[in-house]
Amino acid sequence: LLVQGEYLQQDRDNADWDGINAVYTRERTKRSGGYLFADYNWKQRYNVGASVESYDDPDSPGDTFTGFGAFAGLALMEETTAFRLDWKRTSRSESAAPSVPADDPIQSLTLRVIFSMGPHKAHQF
Numbered sequence: 001l002l003v004q005g006e007y008l009q010q011d012r013d014n015a016d017w018d019g020i021n022a023v024y025t026r027e028r029t030k031r032s033g034g035y036l037f038a039d040y041n042w043k044q045r046y047n048v049g050a051s052v053e054s055y056d057d058p059d060s061p062g063d064t065f066t067g068f069g070a071f072a073g074l075a076l077m078e079e080t081t082a083f084r085l086d087w088k089r090t091s092r093s094e095s096a097a098p099s100v101p102a103d104d105p106i107q108s109l110t111l112r113v114i115f116s117m118g119p120h121k122a123h124q125f
Helices: none
Strands: 002-018 023-041 044-058 064-075 079-092 106-115
Touching: none
Parallel strands: none
Antiparallel strands: 002 023, 023 044, 044 064, 064 079, 079 106
């Protein structure tokens, strides 16, 4: 079982020039986000896993993106030839501004084929 996770936080001051009032302005930006990923190899050739991520939209205060995913993988001969089927669902929360509705969730399905040649360790299959 492989588990990975990460959490990031941004705390930034944005300086700008207000030409109408001829003054400098300062705005504080606070954003955060993170992910959690798990991959389980129950046999030498097979693995499954899942992921979850969430982060604040850097361009739109009050909006949060959230994603959920799952995958299943198969290694036919060795680790240099692998197939993985990934599913992911990403959605955006309702905006703080009532005039900006949330988008429909984005669903994606990806088939990954990884093939590499070159030096590798001895076969275990």
